[in-house]
């Protein structure tokens with residue numbers, strides 16, 4: 001796995017600004033800093049040491065530029081990647097595509113790193129909302145998380161855990177509201193208060 005001790009300077013997420021010069025030969029990875037699907041492709045790029053070959057283009061999903069859907073990726077989701085005059089999507093396909101079409105150490109079959117962005121979000125969210133520690137009684141999982149956190153190519157993509165909590169709280173609140181609408185108090189308590 002390629003490593004490097006330098007920290008990439010990340011540009012602010014694009015909103016309504018002008019689009020980049022699409023199909024000018026630059027390989028661009030369109031991501032959102034908060035998206036775990038995009039993050040797994042971003043980690044792949046870093047693991048293979050492709051920071052100079054694949055340019056990151058961060059998009060603000062809450063205030064998405066119209067050119068992204070119109071000119072880059074009609075499904076309007078991240079991640080997507082512009083390479084060889086084509087734009088491809090779907091995170092797992094992109095992980096495989098980068099692994100087989102670019103230089104750098106091969107990630108397969110050891111692709112645990114694609115799960116890390118999800119654990120990174122579930123762990124603090126469950127701890128915060130349900131006071132549930134997913135690592136308690138699971139030493140293998142705890143060791144796995146510890147190993148993942150040592151990977152610099154991953155570390156560079158991680159966000160402040162506090163940033164992850166707001167969407168998680170909203171999601172739990174939504175579940176709570178849905179259960180209330182269906183007068184399902186027992187379901188609601190199951191979701192929200194079981195372990196608190």
Ligand SMILES: N[C@@H](CCC(=O)N[C@@H](CS)C(=O)NCC(=O)O)C(=O)O
Nearest residue numbers: 035036037076077078079090091092
């Ligand atoms: N199956 C897709 C999922 C990508 C996805 O859902 N991305 C979210 C952000 S995490 C997105 O772009 N959502 C925007 C939308 O659905 O409008 C993948 O693996 O790449």
